[in-house]
Amino acid sequence: MSIRINRAAAAVIVALGMGGTTVAQCIEGDINGDGTVNGIDLAYVLQNWEQSCPAVIESVTPSQGLPSGGTPITITGAQLGGLQSVTIGGVPATNVVSVDPTTITAVTPPSKSLGPKDVVVTTSAGSATLTAGFVYSPIEWGTVLEVLPDPEVVTDPEWRERIVATGLPWRVRDNASQIEMLLVPPGTFMMGCSPSLQSACSPDESPVHEVTLTQPFYLGRYEVTQAQWTAVMESNPSYFQSPSSQVPAEQVPNRPVERVSWNTIQGFEAETGLRLPTEAEWEYACRAGTQTAFNLAPNGTNDDGLLGQLAWFGGSSGNSASQTRPVGQKQANNLGLHDMHGNVWEWVEDRYGSEYYAQSPSVDPPGPINGANRVLRGGSWDFYSNYCRASNRVDYDPGSGSLYDGFRAARTP
Numbered sequence: 134m135s136i137r138i139n140r141a142a143a144a145v146i147v148a149l150g151m152g153g154t155t156v157a158q159c160i161e162g163d164i165n166g167d168g169t170v171n172g173i174d175l176a177y178v179l180q181n182w183e184q185s186c187p188a189v190i191e192s193v194t195p196s197q198g199l200p201s202g203g204t205p206i207t208i209t210g211a212q213l214g215g216l217q218s219v220t221i222g223g224v225p226a227t228n229v230v231s232v233d234p235t236t237i238t239a240v241t242p243p244s245k246s247l248g249p250k251d252v253v254v255t256t257s258a259g260s261a262t263l264t265a266g267f268v269y270s271p272i273e274w275g276t277v278l279e280v281l282p283d284p285e286v287v288t289d290p291e292w293r294e295r296i297v298a299t300g301l302p303w304r305v306r307d308n309a310s311q312i313e314m315l316l317v318p319p320g321t322f323m324m325g326c327s328p329s330l331q332s333a334c335s336p337d338e339s340p341v342h343e344v345t346l347t348q349p350f351y352l353g354r355y356e357v358t359q360a361q362w363t364a365v366m367e368s369n370p371s372y373f374q375s376p377s378s379q380v381p382a383e384q385v386p387n388r389p390v391e392r393v394s395w396n397t398i399q400g401f402e403a404e405t406g407l408r409l410p411t412e413a414e415w416e417y418a419c420r421a422g423t424q425t426a427f428n429l430a431p432n433g434t435n436d437d438g439l440l441g442q443l444a445w446f447g448g449s450s451g452n453s454a455s456q457t458r459p460v461g462q463k464q465a466n467n468l469g470l471h472d473m474h475g476n477v478w479e480w481v482e483d484r485y486g487s488e489y490y491a492q493s494p495s496v497d498p499p500g501p502i503n504g505a506n507r508v509l510r511g512g513s514w515d516f517y518s519n520y521c522r523a524s525n526r527v528d529y530d531p532g533s534g535s536l537y538d539g540f541r542a543a544r545t546p
Contacts, residue, residue, distance in 0.1 A: 186212045188261035193252050197268040197277050202243035206267065208254060209236055215257030221267050222250030244269040247300055248280045268302070272546065274406060275305040275314065282316075286469040288431060289422065295320065299349045301546055307351075309405040310361055312542055314351040315469050317418045321345040324416055325490055325524055329426035331437045332519035337487040337526055344413050345496050351544040352410060352418050355460035355471050356479065357401075360386035362393070365404050370397075372536035373457045380459060387459035389477045389539040395507045395531035398480060398540055410543040412483040412526075413498045415510050419474075419523050421467035426522040427474060428466040437518040444475025448517035457514050474521040477539030478509040485528030506530060513537040 164174040190210040198204030206226075208219065214234035219226040226239035237254065244250065252266035270277045282293045282303040295318040296303055305314050325341035326334035363369045363386075370392040376382040393401075395409075402408055410418065423433025427440055440446060442464050445453040453475070461471045473479075483500025485508045500508070506528035512521030515537055519525065529538070 187259060188212045188254055188256045190252060190254055190261045190263040190266065193263060193266045196266065197270050197272075198241050199271065199273065200244045200247055200269045202241050204241040205238065206241060207236065207238050208252065210254070210261065211235055212258065213237055213254060213256060213261075217255045217257065219255075220253045222246075222269075223253075241267065247271065247302070270302050271300070272302060272305055274309065274544070275307045277302040277305055278313070279304040283469075286465065287467065289467055292318070292422065292467060301349060304354075305351060307405065307407065307542075307544065310357075310365055310401075310407060310542065312357065312361055312407070313354045314542070314544060315354050316349055316546075317352050317414070317468060318349050319346050320417065322417050322420060322422075323424060324413060324493075327424065327426045327435070327522055327524045329435050329437050329518065329522055332426075332517075332522065334522075334524060335526070337490070338524045340490055342490055342493060343495055344417070344493070344498060346414060346417055347497055349546060350410070350414060351546065352414070352470065353542045354469060356389040356477060356539050356541050358387050358460055359390045362390040362401065365401055370534070377454075377456060379454055379456065384459045387461075388457045389460055389472070391457060391477050391536050391539045392534045393480075393539060394534035395480050395529075397534060402542075405542075407542040407544050409480055409482040409540060411498070412481045412500055412508050412510065414543065415479065415481045415541075416523060418468060418470060419466065419511070421470070423467070423523075426524070428523060430464065430467045440474065440518045440521060444472070444512065444521050445514050446475040446512055446518055446521050447515040450518065451514075453514035455515065473511055473541075474523075475512050475516075476514055477511075478513045478516075478527070478537050479511045480538065480540040481508050481510055483508045485526070504528075509538060 160170055162170040164177045192209050194207050216231040219229045219239045221241055222244055224242040226242055228240040230238045247269050249265035249268045252263045254261045268277050280302045282296045287293050296316055299318050301316050303316050307314055323341050324344045326338040328334050359369050359371050371390050372392055373388050376385055419428055421428055425433030426435045427443055429439055429443055441452045445458045447453055457476055465471045484504035485506045486501035486504050489501050509527050509529055
């Protein structure tokens, strides 16, 4: 009788017989790597005779699909021969095919619930499980990064419950633009005047009025960067394209794009399927449950002296050094959104009306029907803290874009 073991099998046997240490081989059959094929090697073979190597799942591609099922997937791993079944979330997959001992193809079954599901492959030698190996999501345009909100980011349990109640994943990367987006759940808030300790409100911030947003929406975790804009539009209009003593060259692409007009942004939207938030959506997301001038988590603040924790802004007390900064360097608000105050002004969808708040609908306000200019919110790197307040509004020609103006992308699920 002759026994022949290939190198891969020998390595597995060595791992079993020598405490998990794999010894390098130079001769086929030299299992312990001592340079000689002899009785010691045979002893390892006999010691592990008829033992089975456990099945292992390394990946599932793609890793997400619709809850209606029907997504073709490829499961890769090791020791996947002798296939008996594949289940996803405990439900048998269909069209299961064993391509070879390292590859299985299948089609996902329907799921009654969203979220991550375990993928289990059962073989003649046992079962292998990839925990949360496949995510059921209604999102076709993006890649799910996290289904449930991170408690370290969304610290308020009520907000987390509201996000989960939508049935939508919390953190998603938009496939067309690679923009990371966070889910904002529907809700009701008071929109309008929030003075700071140093600054009163402007007349167009009044009256304060109740607004209800009935639908969830996704909003960019950060302002759109120069790199993201350039990848889609193949040009970079920004003024701040050079490094500085505060911003090294490798971080310049992460500065927010600026010198973009409202009109130009429409081209970006057409290419990606994204949109601008409405003015009400922007303020609701900015406040994130606070009713103060600035959205410093968890309860907000009216203290202009604390704005530097949240924003890059200008003026005598500013911190921007007269330039934009890479996104995401300042503290996030209660929803995990960065730079809602300062850095660059953010265009929103609405036309501007100085007296619109007095007649605004209380549910899903769309902004004025008429008006030449469009609204920008949030302040910027060259503006005083007053302009960075959550309720502050400015308007500008939609055909013009300055080095103060950028935007944050939104998306309807």
